[in-house]
Amino acid sequence: AQKITQTQPGMFVQEKEAVTLDCTYDTSDPSYGLFWYKQPSSGEMIFLIYQGSYDQQNATEGRYSLNFQKARKSANLVISASQLGDSAMYFCAMREALTIYNQGGKLIFGQGTELSVKP
Amino acid sequence: ETGVTQTPRHLVMGMTNKKSLKCEQHLGHNAMYWYKQSAKKPLELMFVYSLEERVENNSVPSRFSPECPNSSHLFLHLHTLQPEDSALYLCASSQTGRPNTEAFFGQGTRLTVV
Numbered sequence: 001a002q003k004i005t006q007t008q009p010g011m012f013v014q015e016k017e018a019v020t021l022d023c024t025y026d027t028s029d030p031s032y033g034l035f036w037y038k039q040p041s042s043g044e045m046i047f048l049i050y051q052g053s054y055d056q057q058n059a060t061e062g063r064y065s066l067n068f069q070k071a072r073k074s075a076n077l078v079i080s081a082s083q084l085g086d087s088a089m090y091f092c093a094m095r096e097a098l099t100i101y102n103q104g105g106k107l108i109f110g111q112g113t114e115l116s117v118k119p
Numbered sequence: 120e121t122g123v124t125q126t127p128r129h130l131v132m133g134m135t136n137k138k139s140l141k142c143e144q145h146l147g148h149n150a151m152y153w154y155k156q157s158a159k160k161p162l163e164l165m166f167v168y169s170l171e172e173r174v175e176n177n178s179v180p181s182r183f184s185p186e187c188p189n190s191s192h193l194f195l196h197l198h199t200l201q202p203e204d205s206a207l208y209l210c211a212s213s214q215t216g217r218p219n220t221e222a223f224f225g226q227g228t229r230l231t232v233v
Contacts, residue, residue, distance in 0.1 A: 004161075033218045043207055045224035052219050091162070097218045104150045104169035105215045107222050109162040 003027060004094050004110035011115050013082045020067070021077045021113045023092030031097035034075040035107065036066065039089040048090075051075055082117045089114050122146045125210050125225035132200065133233055140195040140228045142210030150215045151193040152222065153185060156207040168193060169215050200232045 005024045013019035025034065036048040051059045051066045059066040067076040079086055092110040099106050123144045132138050144151065153165040167175040168187040182204075184196040193210055207229050213222040 031218060035221055037224075043209075043227040043229065045209060045211070047221040047223070050219055050221060095218055100215050100218060101169075102174065104152070104167035104174045105213055105218070106152065106164055106167050106175065107211075107213075108164070109154075111161045 003108050004092055006092055006110035006113050008113045009111070011113055012118060013079075013115065014118050015084060016081055018078060018080045019082055019115065021079070021090050021092075021115065023075045023077065023110060025073050025075065025092070025094050027073075027094065027096055029096040029098050033095045034066070034068070035093040035095070036064070036075075036077045037091045037093060037109075038086075039091060039112070041088070045091070049077070079115075084117050084119060087115060087117045122223045123210060123212055123225040125208075125228050127228060128226060129229050129231075131231045131233060132197070134200060134202075136200075137196070137198040139197065140208055140210075140230075142193040142195075142225055144191055144193075144210075144212040144223070146212055146223060148212040148214045148223070149190050150213050151187060151190075152211040152213075153193065153195050154209040154211065156209060156227070158206075162209065166195075197230075200230075202232050205230055205232045 003026050032053045034051045038046045049061045049064045051068045063080045065078045089112045091112045093107045126141045150169045154162045165179045166185040186194040207227045209227045210225045211222040214220045
């Protein structure tokens with residue numbers, strides 16, 4: 001069963017505006033981590049931001065922030081002041097604590113959202 | 120020197136060829152992964168090695184054969200591939216035992232099977 005769902009195949013945003021990329025997840029493990037990655041056309045996956053299931057505050061990293069709503073099982077990425085260089089695929093991913101020792105701590109990814117920033 | 124290095128970056132091979140993808144990490148991590156990314160699809164986890172032992176194989180066809188000789192190196196041996204195996208193959212590494220550590224990815228090998 002799909003554990004990470006990104007329902008927006010593509011998004012457009014005007015330069016300098018903010019955009020929210022949606023991510024919902026499903027797990028029965030009380031301890032887990034949520035990650036967002038950016039993949040430009042070059043192919044490399046670039047880590048953006050992390051949110052732990054026990055973190056009380058929403059994670060922030062520069063222009064990136066994570067809107068974590070635990071009860072709704074959502075972890076949306078907010079990019080403020082969009083730049084042309086933000087155009088890329090964005091992936092939400094999850095690691096469950098129970099996988100760390102018996103499954104190597106694998107990351108499970110969503111389908112991705114293609115973000116296009118317009119000048 | 121980048122954290123995770125994959126070679127080659129691009130590979131074109133015939134269905135009867137044998138080739139290998141190489142991944143090397145310089146981060147001191149103890150887990151390494153192979154992911155397959157086909158067009159318009161999410162990343163599919165192929166193999167996981169933790170402490171140099173294969174801990175998970177997601178029912179990958181036997182024409183893909185992984186090898187992890189040490190904690191810094193990971194190979195993916197390819198033989199008699201099919202055109203549908205054309206994809207971006209991504210290697211990643213992380214440190215197990217810490218749920219909050221991100222995985223670091225290489226730039227990928229773009230494979231085309233003709």
